[in-house]
Amino acid sequence: MKFKLSIIALSLAFVLGCDNTNIQTPKTQTVSETESTAQLIERAKAIHKRVIVLDTHNDFSNANFVEDKNYTMRLKSQVNLPKMVEGGLDVSWLIVYTGQGELTEEGYANAYANAMKKFDSIHRLTQEIAPDQIELALTSDDVRRILKSGKKVAMIGVENGYPLGTDVSRVKEFYDLGARYMSLAHNGHSQLSDSNTGDKDQKWLHNGLSDLGREVLQEMNKWGIMVDISHPSKVANMEMMKLSKAPVIASHSSSRVMNDHSRNLDDEELLMLKKNGGVVQTVAFQSYLNTDKHNIFQEKAKSIYQQTADELGLALFNRKAYSALDETGKEKMINDWGLIKEKSQPLINTLSETVQPVDVADLVDHIDYMVKLIGIEHVGISSDFDGGGGVFGWNDASETQNVTIELVKRGYSESDIEKLWGGNLLRVLDDVQRIAQEIQNANSNL
Template sequence: MSEAELVELARGIHERVITLDTHDDINAGNFTAERNYTTDLPTQVTLPKMEEGGLDVAWFIVYTGQGELDEAGFQRAYDQAIAKFDGIHRLTEEIAPDRIGLALTSDDVRRLVSEGKLVAMIGVENGYPIGMDISRVKEFHDRGARYMSLAHNGHSQLADSNTGEAINEFLHGGLSDLGREVIAEMNRWGIMIDVSHPSKEANLEAMALSEAPVIASHSTARAMFNHSRNLDDEQLFAIRDNGGVVQTVAFRSYLAGDKHAEYSRARQDILMTVAEEMDFDFAGADGPGRAFSQAVSQLPEAERDAYMARYEEVQAAADARIEAEADQLAPPVDVADFVDHIDYMVDLIGIDHVGISSDFDGGGGVDGWDDASETFNVTLELVRRGYTEEEIGKIWSGNLLRVLDEVQAVAAEIQAREG
């Protein structure tokens, strides 16, 4: 098959299958009447980018960072979560209902796609905003949430986080008592349990307790790169045995962290060389970073504006050099590295348990799939690897929607059993 024939085959498959990305972070400020996803904002996901790349379904994420485990912290997180829920509803119901609709079931997804519309779904990253009020599980369900993780980066009131591994410091030794109740409540209302961020012990306990399959909404294989955010083979086998699915994430430092670090160093070296050639001194540190930002923020306003204008000139000049030189010095993490993880997990746990996610606007993206407009390149790489149209359909959306169906069927059974 020639390259042109391969691309033509891939385009046909890409148009026929439903493409679904389970993790796209959002800022509530991008869901207003004045500023929203109908225009091509400098975010990795917008409606124009989805349309250009053929991304049918985006799971918009109600994320809250981990704060203090007290009433004030819970309230702040709840308020932030509601603002994001409201923003997603505003987009699909008021701003652009002719272009995108909110799906709550797999049937909704297929209906909206058949109508020629884009699809929004809602996931909750971090159960922290539930606070100590378990009734909020149903509230989040009623607001449209169809998956939720019990922790993020930092231990929540519900579960330990993977971040405890680095210092061997955990709060619960897995799930808390409330976390166990939340697992049962999520089963009751048909919310998929997301095991991407909690600790290994919390994840294994969640799978043992859950009556329904679970998902990892944005994770990769730890055997391929050793990072606490990645899932080791024991967890991958547990997800398979549970009937769940792992949504492989296009996150550079999880896919190939060493390769990404080399590429980042090459970029930094070029930037510093250009800065020296242009007689520009970085404030506070050797290059952009927290110390640089803090030093710049302390400058008088007029001086700060002039300094940042000069910095932007240096960065633009460096970007031109980086594009020409960095790839040769140290190749970036790319779509092939991403699909290597898909291959590994398909070989290990089977085609029915692997899916796709980007973590766009939350740090995700690889060379070749760095925003939604480049989504076709993933399908193209899968075709290059010899995946069939049926298999590609499963990986892009079939497996995830199958789990959603099963989770909702279990919920119906529980509710019937309880009368």
């Protein structure tokens, strides 16, 4: 769904010409009454160019990391290099994702093989396909050096510790391959941790972390991998924040008070995260931001997508069916869904004029709430692009600057925006790596 600047301008013209008492803005900054809409947009664009713009969660398909089809091209994927350039997205955390399978030796072996393919794809992009355009960063200093050279930055997160199996030494292996954050579970309980999905039926495997999960967490602290609490259960999250010697992150979560979804963090978790020194990366995932609004719009949009699918002789994307497919089948379903969405876009845009979709304003509403609760130093931004993320106004990397425009409209300063877009996350990475070095030094003196 494209959210052109003309639409933002109309929205801003309305807001700036009306009573602003309902707009949540930091007390230190207010929207100027004399600044025109055009001036505000230009100021936001200038800020966007100056700060490091970092998105902590971008999924990808291995099929898009080969010689004849890759991120140097403007593919249908929400993230690729041309779209990063267009939207001013500097740093993309590419995700080594593995869906949850059986807790068996065979399951672990398949998961590990999948993770290795994902790591290989990222290394192929940065070392063989486009080393002149994007480089892998392992530290915050790397990020700044690479951006100064004029290239984009790739970083690696691991979504689901399932591929570790029962081999704790793989934590160091993943670190050596470039992983700088990891979650201990995804959708489904892993051998390491309960998942948020247990909320639905209140059935748990570990009642938090397993003993193996606690050991893995210690290894992550030791080697400098940030602990990601976005997918585990609340009990597991609280335990991880208590046990971790370093700050944690939620790589793609929003506020549960603002929208009651098990993938979001409630106030108790957020306040514990503040105490821990971590950061929550507010996610642009429609059903996590406003489930009711999302359901209403999707119900209306479903008939449009179905009509297009029927005309093309294709099937709509189905997450359950997708999970059961092999790599070839998954690639086809994703490509088919991309084509269906592309052909449906004109009618979806028309629908958005009468039925309000979840948009950038909803994303920033969550940012506002969490900034007020735990402070600007503990909040960041993520998209979950190519993994289900995207809202009206920020539906791919090319539209990234629209988030900055909304933040400026709300009265956030350049310093605030710098922290939200990357400063906070890189500060946590620095802390985690510093503490890891301290742990290693202490162990070497024993």
